[in-house]
Amino acid sequence: xxxxxxxxxxxxxxxxxxxxxxxxxxxxxxxxxxxxxxxxxxxxxxxxxxxxxxxxxxxxxxxxxxxxxxxxxxxxxxxxxxxxxxxxxxxxxxxxxxxxxxxxxxxxxxxxxxxxxxxxxxxxxxxxxxxxxxxxxxxxxxxxxxxxxxxxxxxxxxxxxxxxxxxxxxxxxxxxxxxxxxxxxxxxxxxxxxx
Numbered sequence: 077x078x079x080x081x082x083x084x085x086x087x088x089x090x091x092x093x094x095x096x097x098x099x100x101x102x103x104x105x106x107x108x109x110x111x112x113x114x115x116x117x118x119x120x121x122x123x124x125x126x127x128x129x130x131x132x133x134x135x136x137x138x139x140x141x142x143x144x145x146x147x148x149x150x151x152x153x154x155x156x157x158x159x160x161x162x163x164x165x166x167x168x169x170x171x172x173x174x175x176x177x178x179x180x181x182x183x184x185x186x187x188x189x190x191x192x193x194x195x196x197x198x199x200x201x202x203x204x205x206x207x208x209x210x211x212x213x214x215x216x217x218x219x220x221x222x223x224x225x226x227x228x229x230x231x232x233x234x235x236x237x238x239x240x241x242x243x244x245x246x247x248x249x250x251x252x253x254x255x256x257x258x259x260x261x262x263x264x265x266x267x268x269x270x271x
Contacts, residue, residue, distance in 0.1 A: 094177065098185060106189050113193055117200045125204060129197045133225060136190030137232040143183025144240035145247035146175045153245055154252075167252035194229070198222045 117125050151172040157165035171178050202218035240247055 098180060102185050102188065105185070106192055109189060109193055110196055113197060117197060120200075122201070122204050122208075125197060125200050129194060129201065129225065132190050132194045132197060133229050133232065136187050136194070136229060137236050139182040139186040139190075140233050141236040141240045142247060142251050143179040143187070144237050145244040145251075146171050146178040146182070148241045148244035149175075149248040150245060154249070157249075164249060164253035164256040167255045168249050171248050171252055171255075191229070194225055195222065198225050 113128065117128060120128075149168075149172050151169055154165050154168040154172065158169060198221045199218060201221045205217040205221075206213075
């Protein structure tokens with residue numbers, strides 16, 4: 077029989093601290109990347125602007141794939157790899173155990189930053205079209221470019237999600253191997269028991 081006096085916490089203190097850190101990081105990163113892209117693209121040609129725009133869109137799709145894979149991956153296969161001391165296995169276990177935070181950072185933070193920057197880059201494309209062709213309607217050009225970018229982003233993420241679910245463990249292991257290049261990584265903490 078459950079103790080009526082014991083109340084379950086909906087949001088813990090560590091969750092609030094994590095949310096505040098993410099808010100501050102997103103604000104700083106978004107402002108810095110937006111400022112840098114504005115400086116770089118202000119005098120760039122159409123080919124450079126379109127290349128940067130497509131690159132930003134594909135970065136957003138790529139990190140969305142990692143976010144979905146982290147949520148769908150199983151921790152079990154990585155334990156046998158860790159027992160054999162395979163490179164990246166510890167990082168893979170940490171990714172799966174912290175799937176909520178990993179999904180938040182790579183899916184939400186990086187995804188939203190890519191969305192904001194791709195929107196401002198699309199404005200550069202529309203401005204370039206309007207400047208090079210005075211008869212062109214800047215508003216129509218802007219709507220066309222932003223609609224195309226939104227369609228490519230959503231379509232790419234839809235394809236990426238099904239790929240991520242089907243290949244979750246492979247994608248997580250790939251990400252873990254990349255992370256392992258930059259450091260040994262912490263020993264995976266034991267999962268919290270749910271009582």
